[in-house]
Amino acid sequence: MDISILGGMEVSERGDLANWIIPGKLVKGMGGAMDLVSGCRRVVVTMEHTAKGKGKIFKDCKLPLTGREVVDVLITDMAVFEFHPETRQMTLTEIADNTTLEEVKAHTEAEYIVSPNLKTF
Numbered sequence: 376m377d378i379s380i381l382g383g384m385e386v387s388e389r390g391d392l393a394n395w396i397i398p399g400k401l402v403k404g405m406g407g408a409m410d411l412v413s414g415c416r417r418v419v420v421t422m423e424h425t426a427k428g429k430g431k432i433f434k435d436c437k438l439p440l441t442g443r444e445v446v447d448v449l450i451t452d453m454a455v456f457e458f459h460p461e462t463r464q465m466t467l468t469e470i471a472d473n474t475t476l477e478e479v480k481a482h483t484e485a486e487y488i489v490s491p492n493l494k495t496f
Contacts, residue, residue, distance in 0.1 A: 376411075376414055376415040376416070377415060377416050377417065378415055378416065378417045378418075378419060379411040379412060379414075379415045379417070379418050379419070380419045380420075380421065381394065381408060381411060381412075381418070381419075381420060381421075382394060382420070382421055382422055383420040383421070383422040383431075383446075383449070384396075384422065384431065384438055385431050385432070385433060385436040385437060385438050386420055386422070386431070386432050386433075386436070386446055386449050386485075387432075387433055387434065387435050387436045387485060388432070388433070388434055388465050388485030388486050388487065389443075389444050389458075389463045389465075390444045390445060390446035390447070390449075390458040390463055390465070391435070391436050391440050391442065391443050391444060391445070391446070392412060392418070392420055392436075392440065392441045392442050392445055392446050393436040393437075393438035393439060393440050393441055394408055394420075394441045395408050395409070395439065395441050396438055396439055408441045408442075409441055409442060412441055412442035412445040413442060413445070417447045417448070418442070418445045418446050418447050418448075419446075419447065419448045419449075419450065420446050420448070420449050420450070421449075421450045421451075422449075422450075422451055423451060423452050424451035424452055424453040424454065424479075424482055424483075425453075425482050429482075430482040430483055430484055432449070432451075432456075432482075432483045432484065432485045433484045433485055434484055434485055434486070444458075444463055446458055447460070449465075452471065453470070453471050453474045453478065453479055453482065454467055454469060454470050454471065454474065454479050454483075455467075455468050455469035455470075455496070456468065456487060464487075464488065465485055465486070465487040465488070466487060466488050466489070466490050467479065467487050467488070467489045467490060467493065468490045468492070468493065468494065469493070469494045469495065469496050470493060470494075470495055470496075471495070471496060472495045472496065476489065
């Protein structure tokens with residue numbers, strides 16, 4: 376499989392993904408997400424940038440991990456981040472046209488660099 380596109384609950388600055396448990400809810404198991412992120416060449420995660428006004432992109436995920444260093448591209452309603460394959464450096468490559476760099480920074484705990492070719496969407 377070349378690519379998996381799935382939703383996320385949290386992503387870390389190294390591209391760790393947490394998406395299989397809902398806080399405070401009883402779940403039967405982790406489902407197939409672990410297979411999806413480990414069995415493909417590229418993982419694209421989509422999610423809202425915040426939940427109840429708080430960011431969901433952390434230095435380290437707080438929820439149990441689905442995969443460690445698996446995210447290649449993170450797409451949120453505010454921004455797009457890419458992760459360098461060798462260094463796992465997180466780079467801001469696109470920003471929503473109704474969002475500022477300051478807003479992204481305020482809602483992103485993870486460290487990242489801003490691409491010199493930053494685009495808007």
